[in-house]
Amino acid sequence: MTTTIDPRLARTLTAIGAALTLASPFLAWTWTAAYPGNLTLDGYPGGSQVVTLVTGALAALFTAAALGLPGVRRLAPAGAVRALRSASLAALTTTWVTVGAIALTLGGAVNVEPGGWLACVAVLLLAGGAHALPDDTVEPPPPGARLPWPAEVALITAVFLAALAVLTYGITTDSAEEFLAFLPAAGFGARALSAAGITRRVSEINARHRVAVAVAALASALVFPFTQTGDRYTAIADNILVFAAVALGLNIVVGLVGLLDLGYVAFLGTGAYSAALVSGSTFSTFHIAPWPFWATALLGMAVSLLAGLVIGAPTLRLHGDYLAIVTLGFGEIFRITVNNLDGTSGPSLTNGPNGINAIPDIELFGFDFGKPHTVLGVSFGRFANYYLLLLAVIAVIVFVYARAGDSRVGRAWIALREDEKAATAMGIEGFRFKLLAFGLGACLAGLAGTVMAHLQTNAVPDNYKFADTAPPNSAFLLAAVVLGGMGTISGPLVGAALLYLIPAKFEFFNRYQMMLFGLALIVMMRFRPEGLVPDRKHQLEFHDKQVSGAQARQVAAEATA
Structure with a gap:
């Protein structure tokens, strides 16, 4: 990607934006508890602030990988910059949706406290700096090293518990405003993990431990009613x-x-x-x-x-x-x-x-x-x-x-x-x-x-x-x-x-349900026809012009295996 900003300035903006994004959920975003989630407390994130905090932590992790910090780069085997861009968009969407909803539902921007404005500026700096960084994508990503069997099983369990936590948060959101802030953050967050190559590494580990995957999935699902x-x-x-x-x-x-x-x-x-x-x-x-x-x-x-x-x-x-x-x-x-x-x-x-x-x-x-x-x-x-x-x-x-x-x-x-x-x-x-x-x-x-x-x-x-x-x-x-x-x-x-x-x-969705679902399917067919969780062969077929010969051979080998 060609940038118009000096890479050093882009790195500085990204680092400052990530730090401020992590700090902003600990400040009050509004003065009244009338907005869902009680965003009035200093030092204690609540409601959609938690989503901003989580997406900010994910962006900070990929920021460290993009800046080449020792031991962190391996967390993004396929490249950290694209993952950072998606993570920054996750933080940007959830924060701006929340602050905008505060202004709309409470009757004006005057109801937004300085912490909310700081969060808006922070995620804007983060996203702007991330998109100005030079791309470092590795195609195809290097093969991952095998971990000991107990470590891989523990990783599988942790992944399913994290997925359950995300789904549980989506199910238990009390308001449309919180869910609207959560939804794009979850989508961009998943995209960040995929762009970093983490999803592919986890899939490789899952393929080696199918029984452990089934047990971990069932055990994680059984946890839900206890919460x-x-x-x-x-x-x-x-x-x-x-x-x-x-x-x-x-x-x-x-x-x-x-x-x-x-x-x-x-x-x-x-x-x-x-x-x-x-x-x-x-x-x-x-x-x-x-x-x-x-x-x-x-x-x-x-x-x-x-x-x-x-x-x-x-x-x-x-x-x-x-x-x-x-x-x-x-x-x-x-x-x-x-x-x-x-x-x-x-x-x-x-x-x-x-x-x-x-x-x-x-x-x-x-x-x-x-x-x-x-x-x-x-x-x-x-x-x-x-x-x-x-x-x-x-x-x-x-x-x-x-x-x-x-x-x-x-x-x-x-x-x-x-x-x-x-x-x-x-x-x-x-x-x-x-x-x-x-x-x-x-x-x-x-x-x-x-x-x-x-x-x-x-x-x-x-x-x-x-x-x-x-x-x-x-x-x-x-x-x-x-x-x-x-x-x-x-x-x-x-x-x-x-x-x-x-x-x-x-609730308003019922009036325009079929129209909005039709629009969503049109967008999916244009940008991701293979679906959100695609079969690798389907992904290769739909994007055959965007993959290299090495990737094609890799997918063919996986399909044969």
């Missing part, structure tokens, strides 16, 4: 997990096989209605004793699997837009059908638009998920109980997805996705493998649907539209897969979390 004192935020986490579970199932169809399914939410509804009918609800048209949950789950999976095979068998010979139109039609047919099975327009089965309500809580091996329990001295309410169950469901779906993707069947799916004609010429029977993927994805959606019916205590047709203001629906599920990253495990989880949290935190 909550009520069910308010745990309920949000439950809905995110339901959304993520269904998105993972859809990722088999879309990400691994490349089939565009626009009616996938119907399989979620199939599982939910199957569970509701045998739940023992007083509104169920099946007047039978409630089934045990394990039998209900198997029924929901079996009915959804059958529905997937029945729909897939006559339609999967279609391709592209034609298949998308057929699956969209199936989703609407399902919703209209259950809406008409009310005993008037059709047989009495689903109670029509009223649905099946008062679905009782799950009782599994004597454990009632609707009653509070005490675990290790912590009281678990209803939503915390369902959180643990949904973690188990996610674990099952991730296991099935990972094993299927690494198997001979998974390789056949990927071959069909990349070039169906070439795969067929190599002896892969496309229709059979696509039908298998369609059935497996439907089966996993049915499993999530059985839990969702008990969690929401109802199954009504309006829950299973193609597009609605509240996820999950087919449009949101597909957006979660595309936004997060097709063909990966963590991608749909990230996409589902974002697409659920953003409408939940911003």
Whole structure:
């Protein structure tokens, strides 16, 4: 990058900006506690000041690496300057959004204390100096040295705990102002870690310790309910997990096989209605004793699997837009059908638009998920109980997805996705493998649907539209897969979390939801078509003109391994 500022001056500005950014959260930014987060205290950061402090610390770390301090440079193997620029933008956005929100919500800039103005100037100096530094990117970055096994496992655990802390902060923000300041900071912070090469190093370590990664991920997720004192935020986490579970199932169809399914939410509804009918609800048209949950789950999976095979068998010979139109039609047919099975327009089965309500809580091996329990001295309410169950469901779906993707069947799916004609010429029977993927994805959606019916205590047709203001629906599920990253495990989880949290935190979002999501997808397709957590092969395909031959060989070797 060509600079118009002397590099020594740029380094000085960056260092001063980083120091002031770290100091500014310890000063009051406003005089009244009316603004969320209580930013009135000197010496004690609160609310969005904590985000500025964390992003400032990250920027200070990369500043030290960019200035070549001994022992710090190794923390940015791919180069520190680009990472510093992203970190400075993280601090800049969260600080300016917070100070601007103080002025807007409290009635003018006079409500901003000197600490807030100092923070604005500090992050501006930091970002300006960082963008004036000469680029030091190393392509490709040098290979990382292997650490001892205990050290690498400890690093994996620390990474997952840090990710959980970030997600927990996003879930537990009390106001739209705090979440609006947090969101861009998290995005630019993740970009800084990627630009520094840290994300790639962590991925290399994860690839060597897959069992440790699975254990660390599960253990970190189990920590969340222990950090909550009520069910308010745990309920949000439950809905995110339901959304993520269904998105993972859809990722088999879309990400691994490349089939565009626009009616996938119907399989979620199939599982939910199957569970509701045998739940023992007083509104169920099946007047039978409630089934045990394990039998209900198997029924929901079996009915959804059958529905997937029945729909897939006559339609999967279609391709592209034609298949998308057929699956969209199936989703609407399902919703209209259950809406008409009310005993008037059709047989009495689903109670029509009223649905099946008062679905009782799950009782599994004597454990009632609707009653509070005490675990290790912590009281678990209803939503915390369902959180643990949904973690188990996610674990099952991730296991099935990972094993299927690494198997001979998974390789056949990927071959069909990349070039169906070439795969067929190599002896892969496309229709059979696509039908298998369609059935497996439907089966996993049915499993999530059985839990969702008990969690929401109802199954009504309006829950299973193609597009609605509240996820999950087919449009949101597909957006979660595309936004997060097709063909990966963590991608749909990230996409589902974002697409659920953003409408939940911003009330005004519901009025312009589809327009804003459409705009977001357009921006994603332009600047990051591979998704937020991309598959390395997809990343290479979408950015083939921006990578060197050495990078291409490296990615090909990783894919082969």
